[in-house]
Amino acid sequence: MDAIVLVGGEGTRMRPLTYDTPKQMLPVVDRPLIEHVAGWLAGYGVRRLVLSLGYRSDAFVEAYPDGELLGVELVCATEPEPLDTAGALRFAATAAATAGRFLVLNGDVLTDFDLSALVDFHLARKAEASIYLTPVPDPSAFGVVPTDAEGRVVAFIEKPAAGSAPTNLVNAGTYVLEPSVLERIPSGRRASIERETFPRLVEEGALFALASEAYWLDTGTPAKYIEAQLDVLHHRRGAVALPRVPEEAPGVFLAPSCSVAGVITAGCYVGPGARVQPGAQVTDSVLGENVDVGPDAVVHKSVVMAGAVVGKGAVIESSIVGPAALVGKGAQVSDLSVLRGSSKIEPGAVLAGARYPSP
Numbered sequence: 001m002d003a004i005v006l007v008g009g010e011g012t013r014m015r016p017l018t019y020d021t022p023k024q025m026l027p028v029v030d031r032p033l034i035e036h037v038a039g040w041l042a043g044y045g046v047r048r049l050v051l052s053l054g055y056r057s058d059a060f061v062e063a064y065p066d067g068e069l070l071g072v073e074l075v076c077a078t079e080p081e082p083l084d085t086a087g088a089l090r091f092a093a094t095a096a097a098t099a100g101r102f103l104v105l106n107g108d109v110l111t112d113f114d115l116s117a118l119v120d121f122h123l124a125r126k127a128e129a130s131i132y133l134t135p136v137p138d139p140s141a142f143g144v145v146p147t148d149a150e151g152r153v154v155a156f157i158e159k160p161a162a163g164s165a166p167t168n169l170v171n172a173g174t175y176v177l178e179p180s181v182l183e184r185i186p187s188g189r190r191a192s193i194e195r196e197t198f199p200r201l202v203e204e205g206a207l208f209a210l211a212s213e214a215y216w217l218d219t220g221t222p223a224k225y226i227e228a229q230l231d232v233l234h235h236r237r238g239a240v241a242l243p244r245v246p247e248e249a250p251g252v253f254l255a256p257s258c259s260v261a262g263v264i265t266a267g268c269y270v271g272p273g274a275r276v277q278p279g280a281q282v283t284d285s286v287l288g289e290n291v292d293v294g295p296d297a298v299v300h301k302s303v304v305m306a307g308a309v310v311g312k313g314a315v316i317e318s319s320i321v322g323p324a325a326l327v328g329k330g331a332q333v334s335d336l337s338v339l340r341g342s343s344k345i346e347p348g349a350v351l352a353g354a355r356y357p358s359p
Contacts, residue, residue, distance in 0.1 A: 001119075002098045003046045005037060007107035008054025008079060008088050013221045016340035016355055017322050022056040023220065024107045025063065027305065029232050029253075029269050029286055030243045033219060034060070036110055038069045044115040046072060046103065052092035053078040086193035090185040099179070106173030110228055112215040112238035113174060121210045122176040125151065128206035129198070130176045133169040134216040138162070142170035143194045145209050153207040156198045169211050173218075214238070222320055222336045229286045229303055233267045243269050255289075262293065271306070285316075288323070311347065 011018030017026060024034040038049055049072045051060055057078040067074050077095035079088050089104060101122075103115070113132055122130035131153075133145050144157040144165045157165065171194065184200060185191050201207035215237055219228045231237055233251050243253040251266035258270040262280030271289040276282055279296040288306035293299055296313045304310060304321040311329035319337040327333060328347035335353040339345065343356055 001046060001100070001102060002048045002050055002093075002096065003041050003103040003105065004050045004052055004089060004092050004096075004098065005034070005105055005107045006052045006085060006088055007034065007060070008052055008057075008082070009108075010055045011108075011220070014225065014338065015359070016357065017320065017338055018056075020322075020341050022059050025056075025059050026225070027286075027288065027303075028110070028219070028225075028228050030245070030271060032063070033110070033228075034107060035070060036240070037105070037107060038072055040111070041103070041105075041115075042070050042072050048073045048075065048096075050075045050077060050092050050096040050098065051107075052088045054082055054088065082190065084190040084192045086185045086191035086197045087189060089193060090182050090187065090191075093182055101176065101178055104175040104177055106218075108218060108220045109173045110215070110217045110219060110231075110237075111172065111174065112240070113172070113212055114214065115174070117212075118174065118210055119176055121151065122208065125208050127176075127208040128178050129181050129201050130208045130210065131198075132172040132174040133209050133211040134172040135168050135211070135213060136170050137168070139165040139168050139170045143198075144168075144170055147209050147211075151208045151210060152205055153198075153202050153209050156194070156202050156207070158192075158194045169209075172212075172216055222338050223318075225320065226301060226303055226318065226336075229269075230267055230284055230301070233269055233284075233286075245269070245271075258287075294329070305341070 007024045011023035014023050025032045064074050075096045077092040079091045140162045144160050146155050146167045147153050219225050245253050245255040248254045253269040255272040257272045258274045260276045261278045262276040265283040267284040269286045273290040274287045276293045277295045280293045282299045284301045285299045286303045290307050291304050293310045294312040297310045298315045300317045302316045302319050305323040307324040308321045309326045313330045314327045315332045317334040319333045321339045322341035324342045325339045326344045328345050331345045331349045333351045337351045337354040339356050
């Protein structure tokens, strides 16, 4: 069975990092997000992965030039212009000559769903389309999906007003579709699967949904992106790929070539060639390859990407530092600040909730 992964978005919520790197190529601990997604699919026997590409498609093509990802055949389908979710799906399926029943999923979601259970559910109900649902505290930012006792979807409400949703079960971005669904999608124009395709299926009683409380995380915001890293390091996931380095203590993953002279606590990953200098403290954080954390610096609940330098006495808290960025001596970066790769923060500067440099 083919799996089409929608990865064409611009990642606006993760800017300025995504000006340089599409969000699915941003690292989750020690590998790009797309590799976590591919590994999950491979575990359920998916043998052909079709990437529906748009923005910065070159990054995927250059990263996987052999047409293979974790033993799965990889097909790249780059849409000529933004076609929205349904339009992109139809374009990718046509470009890859997808035949028969197939899977679709959003490329910025991490989950431990039982994919086989969704396929079995789909077959048992002879559905044309089946989707996974997940409960969320606030469904107003999602597609809300009420169902009847058999799992048939009775409405598909995209991003309802706060307090008006009939259920907290939302579209989790994982689908099993029959080929006939493609015929419902207009060719050559933008079309939304959430606003056009699924509501029409609901009208005909052909859309079903299966709810699950399994782990599910939309990684598309800085807060959730950091959360994704810590969920791996603290073993909050089910069957998930752990870092490719030794776990020296519970939740502490240290590459053999790193150097740690400071303090490291549980929930940390220190990549190859990274240095934590004397007096530095690193807690609940990811340090990428060749990161240098200077003396007496503090890194807490943050992601510091490859080649970045954190100066002496600097503080990074609940933030993301892009690759090869330089945070000067005594600077403070906090409150979900996001620093673009190769940016430079002056010594003593204070950034809180910043996107640096700003657009």
